[in-house]
Amino acid sequence: MTTQADKTLTMIREVCALGRVEFDRPHTAEGDPAAGRALGQGLQAIDPGGELSDISLSLDLLAPRAPYFDQLVLNAIAAGTRQVVNLGAGYDDRALRFRHSGVLFFDLDLPDITADKARRLEALDTDTTHLTLAAVDFATADVADVLARAGHDAQQSTLFIGEHLVLFLEPLDVARLLAGVSGRAVTGSILAITAEVHPAGLDSALVVSTVDEMMFAGASPLHTIQSRDAWLTLFKENGWHVDNADDVTAVNHFELPMADQIAQIQTQFLTATTA
Template identity: 55%
Template structure:
């Protein structure tokens, strides 16, 4: 297996550790302590091997994401959705936190991440009923086919969560993923994702290359940063209808120098229906 970019590993673990610091809702039968149990012994070490400190500025970058997706899960459960698909789930605890009768959670991630999460779940003694872990390399594997093999029912509504995952996939893989999930989406299903968006009129390839050099010294794990209009087109072409496309819900993520000025890159929150 190809060695994973150490920065990507650090980001995944930092997000999991950071999420455990927030007060978050849970379902009546959910486990509010699952995130801490899942991350026991985790350090989120940087490329230099030193643990990344949980500073307030870094936590503030994560703060808007958890409520956005948590509220969507709560709303889906209240409306009777019985399938939650978490793509690029990492060490996310929502399958534990929002455990509910007759609701099944499907979690998709890289084989080594799934293996480690399974080990952590087994060691913790947490109740994993209603959870299916699916190994996948989204650069090559079709998420829809894997879901079908895992028992996902395309006739029933689903909530598909893509939190901080498409940023790390090539454009072509993002297109394939959006189409593949649309193929598993019954009418009334919802897709929710975070997308890194640059200002309109900039060249996406230049934005990505500059980000790589300025922020990561040529070792960036980032693969897709697009304009909002392009993101909307990607979803539309895949068969999704974005809710209220004229309204932007976003947080400023970082800036990169381009053509003598600072280009603001945002994390935008997009919700679409089948």
């Protein structure tokens, strides 16, 4: 059964893909940005009420994210990293846009999204031999097993990215995910994610339940919002070290009316190396 929360997640996934098409983005010499743009053809980003969403409203939020993750992929390739694992890849086109000889891409997402992406890739006239799609539900699966089965080499350094993923997972599943990828990360590997951050001092469970009640009428797909310190601790406890922890790179996501204050929820960009 498709829930309201599923419908909202579908819309957000498609907004991300359609939004990025609006930006002028880099690509590698062997990359195929036209195929990347075509990958999202026909997506509509329908909201749970059945209306087309207005992508332009999300562009400010998406604008800093795309170059941040694009640059990480370019930097990793330049540094000789030969594996890019995209966690919750959705319709992200980076595997096509940043194709580079010798670099393998692994796009992980829920089974129905992976299947749809496979159909879309097949319909494109572009080389996808360097890309492996792997179906996974991070709420139940062990990401380390999934990566091993997909052909990921745990002895080679890897760039792991998770753009706008972990807020849709429960906190315990985020911890398992961080630990799972840490187990596949040799020295030199990098993990970069977006994390939803609330001001220090607030109760995270209350923030999440307030989002659910005020913004989604009890059907929120958003499950993990924490203080920055809690995020840094979570990384540390699960094998990752956030470099330059005092430098905050972020974009304001939304304001949340709490009991006695308006809480600014930010999307922060956290990049870590193996601890």
